[in-house]
Amino acid sequence: MKASAFSYARATSVANALELLVAHGDRAKVLSGGQSLMPAMNLRLISPELIVDIGEITELRGIAVRDGVLSIGALTRHVDLLRSPEIAAHAPLLTEAVAHVAHPAIRNRGTLGGSLAHADPASELPACMVALNASIIVRGQTGERRITAGDFFTGIYETALSAQELLVAVELPVAQKNSAHFFHEFARRHGDYAIAGVAARAIVQGGLFTDLRTAFFAVGGRPILAKAAAKLVNVGITPALLSEASAALGEELDPQDDQQASAAMRQHLAKMLLARCASALLGRPDLTAGGPV
Amino acid sequence: MTAPMLISLEVNGECVDAHVLPRLNLADFLREHLKLTGTHIGCEHGVCGACTVRMNGEIVRSCLMLAVQTHGASVVTIEGLSDSGEIADLQAAFRDRNALQCGFCTPGMLVAAQDFLKQETEPDRERIREHLSGNYCRCTGYQAIVDAVETTARARMGRKP
Amino acid sequence: MKVASTNPDGLTVLDRPNSYIGKVVPRPNLERLMQGRGLYVSDMELPRMAHVVFLRSPHAHAKIIGIDAIEARHMPDVIAIVTGKELATVITPWVGVLSHLKGLKSAPQHAIAIDRVCWQGEAVAAVVATSRAVAEDAAEIVRVEYEELEAVTDMRTALNPETPMIHPSLGDNLAFERNLDAGSVDAAFAESDEVVEADFIFGRHTGVTLEPRAVVADWNVAEQRLTIYQGTQAPHMVQNIAALHLGLTDSQVRVVCKDVGGSFGIKVHI
Numbered sequence: 001m002k003a004s005a006f007s008y009a010r011a012t013s014v015a016n017a018l019e020l021l022v023a024h025g026d027r028a029k030v031l032s033g034g035q036s037l038m039p040a041m042n043l044r045l046i047s048p049e050l051i052v053d054i055g056e057i058t059e060l061r062g063i064a065v066r067d068g069v070l071s072i073g074a075l076t077r078h079v080d081l082l083r084s085p086e087i088a089a090h091a092p093l094l095t096e097a098v099a100h101v102a103h104p105a106i107r108n109r110g111t112l113g114g115s116l117a118h119a120d121p122a123s124e125l126p127a128c129m130v131a132l133n134a135s136i137i138v139r140g141q142t143g144e145r146r147i148t149a150g151d152f153f154t155g156i157y158e159t160a161l162s163a164q165e166l167l168v169a170v171e172l173p174v175a176q177k178n179s180a181h182f183f184h185e186f187a188r189r190h191g192d193y194a195i196a197g198v199a200a201r202a203i204v205q206g207g208l209f210t211d212l213r214t215a216f217f218a219v220g221g222r223p224i225l226a227k228a229a230a231k232l233v234n235v236g237i238t239p240a241l242l243s244e245a246s247a248a249l250g251e252e253l254d255p256q257d258d259q260q261a262s263a264a265m266r267q268h269l270a271k272m273l274l275a276r277c278a279s280a281l282l283g284r285p286d287l288t289a290g291g292p293v
Numbered sequence: 294m295t296a297p298m299l300i301s302l303e304v305n306g307e308c309v310d311a312h313v314l315p316r317l318n319l320a321d322f323l324r325e326h327l328k329l330t331g332t333h334i335g336c337e338h339g340v341c342g343a344c345t346v347r348m349n350g351e352i353v354r355s356c357l358m359l360a361v362q363t364h365g366a367s368v369v370t371i372e373g374l375s376d377s378g379e380i381a382d383l384q385a386a387f388r389d390r391n392a393l394q395c396g397f398c399t400p401g402m403l404v405a406a407q408d409f410l411k412q413e414t415e416p417d418r419e420r421i422r423e424h425l426s427g428n429y430c431r432c433t434g435y436q437a438i439v440d441a442v443e444t445t446a447r448a449r450m451g452r453k454p
Numbered sequence: 455m456k457v458a459s460t461n462p463d464g465l466t467v468l469d470r471p472n473s474y475i476g477k478v479v480p481r482p483n484l485e486r487l488m489q490g491r492g493l494y495v496s497d498m499e500l501p502r503m504a505h506v507v508f509l510r511s512p513h514a515h516a517k518i519i520g521i522d523a524i525e526a527r528h529m530p531d532v533i534a535i536v537t538g539k540e541l542a543t544v545i546t547p548w549v550g551v552l553s554h555l556k557g558l559k560s561a562p563q564h565a566i567a568i569d570r571v572c573w574q575g576e577a578v579a580a581v582v583a584t585s586r587a588v589a590e591d592a593a594e595i596v597r598v599e600y601e602e603l604e605a606v607t608d609m610r611t612a613l614n615p616e617t618p619m620i621h622p623s624l625g626d627n628l629a630f631e632r633n634l635d636a637g638s639v640d641a642a643f644a645e646s647d648e649v650v651e652a653d654f655i656f657g658r659h660t661g662v663t664l665e666p667r668a669v670v671a672d673w674n675v676a677e678q679r680l681t682i683y684q685g686t687q688a689p690h691m692v693q694n695i696a697a698l699h700l701g702l703t704d705s706q707v708r709v710v711c712k713d714v715g716g717s718f719g720i721k722v723h724i
Contacts, residue, residue: 031359109358396483396713
């Protein structure tokens with residue numbers, strides 16, 4: 001359909017954008033890349049009265065590394081993440097994950113800030129931020145807040161961002177020595193919404209995990225950092241132990257039934273993802289051999 | 294202000310000034326205001342790829358862009374891409390391989406394929422399919438399209454000094 | 455296929471200069487399609503052309519108690535809101551059967567539902583405006599009051615006596631039945647070493663074209679002539695049926711069909 005009528009304002013700065021959001025409250029919507037907002041408007045699922053276009057705010061662009069911290073501006077497009085040498089060097093999980101986001105034309109416009117603020121449960125980047133323990137930087141008229149990724153995503157299309165705040169940047173520690181990453185998602189076709197997926201960051205030393213963060217997505221209302229992964233840390237992993245961790249993961253997850261997959265199927269896929277993750281990161285093909293993985 | 298706004302942009306090398314409503318998307322602007330109907334609308338919500346155009350050198354979904362966002366931009370549609378001769382070899386390959394039937398997806402497909410050919414010179418079929426994964430075709434089954442893009446990539450590689 | 459050659463040069467009838475058999479012949483319309491110069495109905499614009507959007511029933515079976523379009527009619531750039539009753543004064547209902555499926559039953563269908571809707575999505579009003587966007591805006595504020603009736607949506611129980619009959623004039627809910635009984639099937643099963651049985655459940659199938667359905671109709675009141683531009687597989691049928699139901703002669707109706715963005719059988723019916 002054609003979108004309902006609305007007013008349009010091109011924000012000149014973050015302060016200007018915030019003024020407009022405060023003045024119009026929930027009758028205004030922020031336009032970043034537009035790759036999720038515009039479809040919703042073209043389907044008339046939402047009809048904002050004012051669109052605040054933040055696309056020209058230069059302050060929100062840029063990828064920089066300083067003092068061991070990688071800082072990514074909210075307007076960084078998916079294609080920018082894909083091509084960035086800084087991201088490849090310091091957060092290679094993102095380089096791999098963003099290749100799974102939709103299609104080239106979408107990646108040329110879609111932004112990191114937009115993806116995180118939209119918080120689609122099946123999307124890749126929120127899970128990556130949780131796995132990387134990123135801080136989401138948010139600004140309101142009263143100042144800036146830093147919200148840990150794990151606390152930022154609160155539900156389906158719900159975040160800790162208030163209607164009068166703007167997501168301005170993401171910060172995460174650069175990849176350490178011995179750091180490894182794993183990403184996989186199951187989808188019907190390349191670029192489709194994931195049926196189940198995992199974004200993982202680990203520290204591997206002497207064939208053991210000394211740290212393992214596995215953020216599962218599309219298996220609930222928000223990315224889930226599996227507590228079950230703790231069973232695999234600082235211990236030699238046997239198929240029996242993996243089985244235990246797998247069972248614990250199943251207890252932790254409460255996925256939805258929908259047209260794409262049943263809850264049982266999502267649970268099964270999540271367990272497979274855990275096994276593949278452990279197997280790939282430790283170079284242990286025996287962990288996925290023999291079972292239905 | 295829901296009133297019309299003034300935009301100035303370049304379309305296929307031509308300077309365009311227009312007053313448009315904020316709600317008008319780029320695809321409708323191109324088709325209805327500029328009568329460039331080669332850019333097609335298949336889904337209006339960004340999944341089918343029929344509306345793909347090139348903006349500032351990169352492919353975008355014109356149905357997901359507002360015309361008011363293109364102020365100051367340079368847009369190239371299938372008509373511009375075709376008339377400049379930039380994709381003459383790709384079009385010839387499509388013809389020889391019969392890589393279109395109804396032709397509705399074809400403009401978007403050609404714009405996306407040319408985007409692939411400009412970025413990657415190796416004719417890798419997997420990479421071609423990945424790059425075209427956002428363009429639906431309901432008629433051909435894609436095989437002939439991939440063949441035509443691969444053939445063109447190979448020919449262009451051969452032409453490089 | 456081998457064609458014997460009696461010619462000393464080894465040439466056969468397939469080598470005749472005017473023979474298309476075995477030759478690859480590029481289609482003549484590819485150029486315009488590849489240049490973005492296709493002639494699809496979706497791309498057409500006639501001077502002062504209006505756009506129509508249909509308001510559709512969300513219910514599978516319901517009585518239409520009332521349609522309140524007063525506010526919508528007064529919106530700027532809205533030309534008309536037309537209900538089934540009003541439209542019935544210019545178009546007669548049709549019966550959708552196929553002559554090659556003998557026994558197919560169907561009740562007369564109005565162009566727009568009158569008093570009752572029988573399927574989810576059946577049109578209850580047409581909203582005409584100067585643009586599709588405005589027509590969609592107006593459609594959002596048309597208020598329709600429905601009284602929901604029991605819906606019949608399961609083929610397996612449709613013929614049970616307690617299932618409501620949707621079209622009493624047809625006698626039952628059976629649209630069409632075909633029995634294929636060739637050979638002695640029972641005997642064949644009885645004599646087999648192994649009989650394998652399975653249930654297959656399919657969803658409904660349809661062709662899904664990239665170009666949506668598109669039609670432009672131009673009634674020239676001065677000349678009493680109707681020109682229909684449609685993406686269709688059967689322009690002559692469209693002409694016949696339009697003339698028949700609109701009370702026109704065939705010679706008053708012209709159907710033009712140029713490029714079609716996919717049909718796969720679904721754009722072959724009216």
